[in-house]
Amino acid sequence: MAESSIGFQSSVHCDAQTTNNSVRQSSQSSRKITVSPSYSSPSSTGNGVPARTCDWTRSLVDELGLRCVCKHPSDIVTEHMSAALAYLLPHEINDLDKLTDILGNLNNLDDESLCEVDFKSLKYFPPHEAELRKEVTFKEIDISTYSIFLKRFGLGLWYALKENQPVISEVKYQYLYEQFLQMFGVLVLAQPVVNTESTKIFRKEVSLRADIVCVSQKDDVRCSVAVCEVQKECCSADIDVGPTAPKLRRTDNTSEDLPVAKENTSLPDGLPAQHVGQLLTYLPKSICKEALLGMTVDKTSVTFTRLFMKADTMTRIRTSSRDSVRLKEEERPIIYYSKPYNYLLKKDRKEIVKALLTLTILEHRRVKKT
Template structure:
């Protein structure tokens, strides 16, 4: 795998065998990620979905149809932050029109109504809900700040545009699994699930908020060789405003709790050896993927926490965590990429369930 490795000094890193294993993923430190030997890579979002997670290979015809539907959902709404949306007080209709398909887009959506990606009637209803939520938020500003929960609700509406079955609190239960001989618990902010939530592996994607209020003053984590690589190619950054300083950093400390959450949910993942994730910071999102082989996961569960520094596994067996650059779903250009990714996930899910 190509990419540039970024290594930092490990002089001040404590011995991970002396670190306790918290029962909640919210309390995990970066050193626990070292102990598990997890490799961290930045990668292009489409590579994450089409090559890493990849439930099945999509034909060129299917990929072309997804591209057509992405164009049909290229709505005019285009801002870099909720605070910069000018429509306020009684201008809901103007806002709603910016989220509505034009005549040609409607025709395209109707022609592809059997693709199991976009349902025209459902899409219009969900776009109305999305516009209503946004209008409610901006009419309350600046008197009332936009809460983390409101951003979660907005993104859940985005997921529902493409018929994802979503769960959010209080409908999400706390998941538990064995890690390093200890029972670890975690709760996601949003779960994309198969319709049968009682199945052994119902989870399509785990979404959670990574916000500025989380502790970013963790001690520097010990880097293993080739731990952090950038395989995302030469993709140009968004021309819109940057996300928060924390989401815009490549600091591996950022990913500690998210990786831990994905580990806890892995046993319920639609794909046996990997789990898809999305992180949220206001209107910015990243796509992530954690891949752990069955034999490695067995060692992760059963190896005692007080064992040697890291798991006794070969380099090729080490877990792999990938993350994309951040995208802003309020920005038109970024939203095309997000919609493309979501439609590809939905298309794979639908086709996979038809075969299996």
């Protein structure tokens, strides 16, 4: 199938200034978690927990004793959905790679940022659905849905660039990612229709509304597949004074993220403390009993996450005070996270699309646990 039959076309300004694709660097707390033989939360400067997660600090999140593990987006999604009794067969993995190349092509859209896309040369036209259907071997992927939201994504991109404003608002970035998610079959709810959720953290009531909630079509109660935060300007409360924690470095000869230290015991750079609060608050609504997927969006860069926390651990975090939590190594919650991927870049987009297609396919196959 010809590449020109899918999506929309764009040309890049030859003189466009390349903008930084990396997520914002936030300072890490100076606390160091020691877990031998058990984890004890460090003394806090106060017993209060901010009721708004946008006021959470990285040091507060450190007190949860998170273990942080870096993985690829598709691995995070596959492992999460496998816990819900949904699997891909060996031969389907190759088919999924082929489908990812086709549906994620978007006519070779390949730019660092929206600032580099020349909207005057952005020509949108609908895909040839009949040709696409010949390439799709998964009954869970609806080409009509893909076509509808591809149109919306293309038009949204055109209008966002047409205004020629110096700053593109977070609202427009959120709209674009909503259409991008739905293009690949993910069912979403977004503000203002998203309900406020609440839970207790260290005996304090915390309430919030995620920017985007990916929902299941099968369940009414445990209906959250993933929660997504579109990053705003960093709250001042999220900045702690102290040296940064070990970072991840990316080498030229590998796509893997190599940790400088064997284990990150503090929230990785670019992953806001607020997002951990979102995962904790929406966890009771997750389709998986003790885990929840997440995503953070910084302009057009997407980071995948997954929080895993045993039910007993969650109960203790809810009912204990900040300075009295005692967790053994095996009780500590784990947050899996990917490096950020830019959905405007062709190479990065493939990783995102593969993860979203995997999520859609396995969500349809998921067997509801009794």
